[in-house]
Amino acid sequence: MKLIDSIPLSTFVIAALTLGLAPFVPEPHVWEKLKMLASGTLSRPIDMFDLAMHGLPWVLLIAKLLHGARPAEG
Template sequence: MKLLNDWKLILLLCFTLGLAPFFPEPHLFGKIRWILGGAVGMEFKDYFDLLFHGFPFLLLLRLLFFKIVNTTTKPPQQ
């Protein structure tokens, strides 16, 4: 569980796996644009590829959410 809360590892995953391949454009951006265009012709492997490349960003959003919730719900210290 500690690996899922490691900021450095999550950011490394976002910049490497999340944005791979870097040229001509990251898969994640292409897949999102494809879905926004109606997802015509997308197959199971395309959705899996979107999940695979988007998972590091989901982990990052999870970390940000817990960070915000923990800072707003702490009782005031005396």
């Protein structure tokens, strides 16, 4: 978690909004892949890789936000 703590929150926000949503038209790529996952049609390895790569910025942003919301130990 030290690595996540050392990176500013703004970096994670920018990554999630740009890399996480690209391409924007006709719909965000990560949203398309999540819909495929929910419907059970996410079966090709390239689609799984796509979901992982477009979802990673969102996972890191959520991890940063959750870790920052924890009460301080001490």
